[in-house]
Amino acid sequence: MAASAKNPNLIRGMTGDWEVVIGMEVHAQVTSESKLFSGASTAFGGEPNSHVSLVDAAMPGMLPVINEECVRQAIRTGLGLKAKINNKSVFDRKNYFYPDLPQGYQISQYKSPIVGEGVVQVDLPDGSGVEVGIERVHLEQDAGKSTHDQHPTLSLVDLNRSGVALMEIVSKPDLRSSEQAKAYVSKLRSILRYLGTCDGDMEKGNLRADVNVSVRKPGEPYGTRCEIKNVNSIRFIGQAIEYEARRQIDILEEGGTIEQETRLFDPGKGETRSMRSKEEAHDYRYFPDPDLLPLEFDDAYVEALKAELPELPDEKRDRFIASFGLSAYDAGVLIAEKETADYFEAVAQGRDPKAAANWVINELTGRLNKEGKDIGSSPVSAEQLGAILDLIADKTISGKIAKDLFEIVWNEGGDPRAIVEARGLKQVTDTGAIEKVVDEIVAANPDKVADAKTNPKAIGWFVGQVMKSSGGKANPQAVNEILKAKLGL
Amino acid sequence: MSDLTKLTIAEARDGLKKKSFSAAELTEAHLAAVEKARALNAYVLETPEVARERARQSDDKIASGEAGPLEGIPIGVKDLFCTRDVRTTACSKILGNFIPTYESTVTAQLWRDGAVMLGKTNNDEFAMGSSNETSALGPVTSPWRRKGSNTPLVPGGSSGGSAAAVAARLCLGATGTDTGGSIRQPAAFTGIVGIKPTYGRCSRWGIVAFASSLDQAGPFTRTVRDNAILLRSMAGHDPKDTTSVDRPVPDYEEAVGKSVKGMRIGIPKEYRIDGMPAEIETLWEQGAAWLREAGAEIVEISLPHTKYALPAYYIVAPAEASSNLARYDGVRYGLREQGRDVTAMYEATRAAGFGPEVRRRVMIGTYVLSAGYYDAYYLRAQKVRTLIKKDFEDVFAAGVDAILTPATPSAAFGIGEKGGADPIEMYLNDVFTVTVNMAGLPGLAVPAGLSSEGLPLGLQLIGRPFDESTLFSLGEVIEQAAGHYPVEAWW
Numbered sequence: 001m002a003a004s005a006k007n008p009n010l011i012r013g014m015t016g017d018w019e020v021v022i023g024m025e026v027h028a029q030v031t032s033e034s035k036l037f038s039g040a041s042t043a044f045g046g047e048p049n050s051h052v053s054l055v056d057a058a059m060p061g062m063l064p065v066i067n068e069e070c071v072r073q074a075i076r077t078g079l080g081l082k083a084k085i086n087n088k089s090v091f092d093r094k095n096y097f098y099p100d101l102p103q104g105y106q107i108s109q110y111k112s113p114i115v116g117e118g119v120v121q122v123d124l125p126d127g128s129g130v131e132v133g134i135e136r137v138h139l140e141q142d143a144g145k146s147t148h149d150q151h152p153t154l155s156l157v158d159l160n161r162s163g164v165a166l167m168e169i170v171s172k173p174d175l176r177s178s179e180q181a182k183a184y185v186s187k188l189r190s191i192l193r194y195l196g197t198c199d200g201d202m203e204k205g206n207l208r209a210d211v212n213v214s215v216r217k218p219g220e221p222y223g224t225r226c227e228i229k230n231v232n233s234i235r236f237i238g239q240a241i242e243y244e245a246r247r248q249i250d251i252l253e254e255g256g257t258i259e260q261e262t263r264l265f266d267p268g269k270g271e272t273r274s275m276r277s278k279e280e281a282h283d284y285r286y287f288p289d290p291d292l293l294p295l296e297f298d299d300a301y302v303e304a305l306k307a308e309l310p311e312l313p314d315e316k317r318d319r320f321i322a323s324f325g326l327s328a329y330d331a332g333v334l335i336a337e338k339e340t341a342d343y344f345e346a347v348a349q350g351r352d353p354k355a356a357a358n359w360v361i362n363e364l365t366g367r368l369n370k371e372g373k374d375i376g377s378s379p380v381s382a383e384q385l386g387a388i389l390d391l392i393a394d395k396t397i398s399g400k401i402a403k404d405l406f407e408i409v410w411n412e413g414g415d416p417r418a419i420v421e422a423r424g425l426k427q428v429t430d431t432g433a434i435e436k437v438v439d440e441i442v443a444a445n446p447d448k449v450a451d452a453k454t455n456p457k458a459i460g461w462f463v464g465q466v467m468k469s470s471g472g473k474a475n476p477q478a479v480n481e482i483l484k485a486k487l488g489l
Numbered sequence: 490m491s492d493l494t495k496l497t498i499a500e501a502r503d504g505l506k507k508k509s510f511s512a513a514e515l516t517e518a519h520l521a522a523v524e525k526a527r528a529l530n531a532y533v534l535e536t537p538e539v540a541r542e543r544a545r546q547s548d549d550k551i552a553s554g555e556a557g558p559l560e561g562i563p564i565g566v567k568d569l570f571c572t573r574d575v576r577t578t579a580c581s582k583i584l585g586n587f588i589p590t591y592e593s594t595v596t597a598q599l600w601r602d603g604a605v606m607l608g609k610t611n612n613d614e615f616a617m618g619s620s621n622e623t624s625a626l627g628p629v630t631s632p633w634r635r636k637g638s639n640t641p642l643v644p645g646g647s648s649g650g651s652a653a654a655v656a657a658r659l660c661l662g663a664t665g666t667d668t669g670g671s672i673r674q675p676a677a678f679t680g681i682v683g684i685k686p687t688y689g690r691c692s693r694w695g696i697v698a699f700a701s702s703l704d705q706a707g708p709f710t711r712t713v714r715d716n717a718i719l720l721r722s723m724a725g726h727d728p729k730d731t732t733s734v735d736r737p738v739p740d741y742e743e744a745v746g747k748s749v750k751g752m753r754i755g756i757p758k759e760y761r762i763d764g765m766p767a768e769i770e771t772l773w774e775q776g777a778a779w780l781r782e783a784g785a786e787i788v789e790i791s792l793p794h795t796k797y798a799l800p801a802y803y804i805v806a807p808a809e810a811s812s813n814l815a816r817y818d819g820v821r822y823g824l825r826e827q828g829r830d831v832t833a834m835y836e837a838t839r840a841a842g843f844g845p846e847v848r849r850r851v852m853i854g855t856y857v858l859s860a861g862y863y864d865a866y867y868l869r870a871q872k873v874r875t876l877i878k879k880d881f882e883d884v885f886a887a888g889v890d891a892i893l894t895p896a897t898p899s900a901a902f903g904i905g906e907k908g909g910a911d912p913i914e915m916y917l918n919d920v921f922t923v924t925v926n927m928a929g930l931p932g933l934a935v936p937a938g939l940s941s942e943g944l945p946l947g948l949q950l951i952g953r954p955f956d957e958s959t960l961f962s963l964g965e966v967i968e969q970a971a972g973h974y975p976v977e978a979w980w
Binding site for chain 1: 570571577579584587589590591593693694695696697698700701702728729730731732808809811812814815816818820821822831832835855858859860863867
């Protein structure tokens with residue numbers, strides 16, 4: 001981006017332009033069978049308190065034992081974020097009282113996290129990109145869940161989540177707009193899903209973000225930040241940042257100062273509100289957990305995990321561009337979800353990759369979005385879509401018929417080629433038959449013929465009529481050629 | 490039958506094997522003794538049904554030739570060990586009538602080897618104390634009395650109930666835990682043998698935690714040999730405690746009676762503290778002389794950071810305790826006092842549930858971990874701890890096999906005599922023992938004589954990590970020279 005170009009991210013205020021500075025702490029639930037320090041299941045949706053071990057309930061004398069799978073997943077995540085892996089890290093206790101925190105402390109990593117600095121390449125819809133620094137990734141326990149509306153005088157606690165492993169992925173304050181922040185979380189989510197280290201399901205709370213927002217005049221030092229806690233959708237992240245930046249700008253422009261505080265986003269009202277001030281902030285009294293030895297592993301362990309890493313979004317995008325000749329935009333769309341990329345690759349195998357990309361991006365994705373389905377539950381399989389593309393390629397059907405065929409396969413299933421045969425959808429390439437139809441239409445519409453002579457674009461009307469009377473089955477190229485000859489164009 | 494309570498574990502084991510008496514008879518003799526000694530308040534829970542059932546099973550096993558190494562041996566269990574289906578309170582009101590659904594690893598191993606549980610023994614609340622006076626279930630009265638006096642004395646603490654029970658022959662052995670001296674000091678006060686094994690030797694799983702980096706379980710017995718027998722069953726690696734160490738458990742009994750000839754025994758000059766009674770000094774010299782006579786070489790050594798150990802301990806231990814005790818919040822188990830909101834409930838529950846000493850340590854611990862104080866207190870104490878550890882490493886590296894010190898700076902004191910106005914007075918009891926916990930080393934307390942008032946005095950042997958065997962060999966030499974100190978029953 002040219003330095004002189006106007007920065008589109010700046011927010012206009014009464015006193016001039018403002019820049020918003022955003023850093024994120026993303027909490028990603030580690031994909032693992034059991035919890036970080038106990039053997040209890042991490043399955044979602046069980047009866048309250050059905051996945052709770054003695055350790056999770058903090059019974060007297062219980063001790064945590066690290067789940068190696070969670071360690072593996074954290075290292076793999078670090079590798080996916082091109083980050084430094086710390087061969088020695090330490091678990092600390094973060095002490096505070098809350099009924100859904102049975103131990104009275106959360107086991108987390110404070111001074112020595114398992115993963116150090118890394119980087120995420122974020123692509124924006126306008127084709128630009130931003131590199132977002134990762135400060136650290138550490139492992140910690142999730143808390144349980146308190147509900148306050150089930151009983152007139154009591155709060156209820158469900159400890160199923162208590163002790164589930166989270167990765168806290170802390171970014172540097174490198175984001176400068178809500179769009180960038182949204183794109184960052186999308187990209188991070190994509191990387192985690194590729195790695196299989198977090199399912200990224202934000203509805204279930206398996207991925208949620210604390211968003212740190214401050215504003216400043218361009219070139220000035222960072223302003224005071226507010227932390228918006230636990231935002232659980234990408235859309236809300238955008239809304240929360242927009243609201244919060246504007247709120248802070250308004251305060252500053254009226255001569256006020258920003259108080260460092262923790263805020264909550266209210267999706268109903270689309271606004272953030274104060275949760276607790278800096279003075280009310282907890283003193284967590286972090287100290288190394290004496291029940292756990294430092295977590296140590298050697299380089300060979302990390303190298304072995306590195307060797308088995310799957311292809312990640314950036315690499316896949318580069319490969320799609322290089323070996324399929326796709327545009328950067330199309331490649332970017334296709335790789336966002338691994339399932340979509342896999343689907344595309346299956347369709348593109350041995351076929352025209354650009355046609356495959358168009359069909360996956362436009363027809364398939366459009367239809368899926370309309371029905372609120374994801375690609376994993378697509379009624380049209382990659383094999384079926386590939387068969388449709390083959391029918392187009394060998395000129396058995398036209399592109400228009402292909403869309404109808406796609407609709408039939410979507411609704412009814414079946415082998416596309418068999419459907420074409422059974423329903424007579426085959427394209428008419430017999431020029432004699434097409435000529436006959438053309439002659440009839442030309443004879444019946446002398447005025448249009450006259451039009452076409454002066455305005456060659458009017459041929460489109462004739463094409464439409466021919467296609468209509470052939471039930472869409474006429475080969476459009478043949479129709480065009482015959483029409484041009486008959487009309488003397 | 491009452492003679493059966495005078496047996497050692499080794500003798501009882503032989504008697505059971507020879508079928509001179511049954512496990513049921515041995516257990517009944519002890520149950521009767523326990524019942525008769527309720528005035529001592531050594532047991533906070535008697536479990537005669539459990540004991541009789543286990544003794545019956547032991548007799549079956551002995552009959553079928555499947556006897557374990559502790560088959561039929563009746564023992565007491567400190568109330569800090571969680572025992573399945575048997576009330577476990579840590580002698581705190583906050584646990585109320587808590588009944589665990591699980592068994593601590595150490596006690597599970599004892600039951601695996603055939604031991605019979607007579608009941609749960611008294612201790613200072615959450616093991617915080619050196620006199621057993623902080624127990625919510627009342628103090629323990631030592632079976633010992635000063636010559637010509639009826640003044641009730643403390644048995645020491647925190648494992649005071651276990652020590653009193655073993656000394657008063659209310660069991661053949663008992664479990665204890667030692668965070669800063671809680672096995673060795675009461676053993677010394679009651680004239681019996683107690684070991685704090687190397688940190689990591691026994692699993693901490695299922696033991697109510699006081700200070701996780703210092704806590705370690707160990708046995709109380711009336712002889713060194715018995716101690717070796719019990720420790721062998723208690724020790725071992727446990728995957729459920731990642732701080733337990735995966736090393737084979739030796740047959741400690743083999744070390745008892747082994748020659749100590751040529752061993753180098755260090756006498757740390759820093760343990761000659763101001764105001765130490767002359768009789769303690771004399772006892773210490775006597776102990777060194779006995780070891781020298783047995784062929785050991787006595788050398789003076791220096792452990793220069795000793796004087797910082799006690800203050801550092803009283804930062805590290807409360808810091809960990811303040812966090813370990815956060816789980817007693819009235820939410821899931823134990824006591825709950827009502828409050829208008831959750832904070833009020835916490836405050837009311839913890840105020841009512843914790844006694845003054847526990848509250849004091851939770852507050853100290855919270856303070857030293859607080860922002861702005863952490864570096865000055867906790868971090869510094871950890872640095873001191875590293876230096877203390879290094880002191881010992883240097884001495885062992887220089888060829889010292891074990892270190893001999895007094896176990897306590899004095900004999901037992903009267904109930905209510907100490908710490909009323911100044912808690913430091915009580916904390917000073919641990920001056921010779923806390924260093925061992927800070928360094929994670931094994932420490933054995935062995936009775937070595939009587940004070941001028943006729944009360945037992947003990948010596949402490951400190952060993953290399955995981956070298957409990959050497960301590961048992963040396964302890965046996967002292968025991969042979971000093972003899973046993975059976976207490977006369979007055980209760």
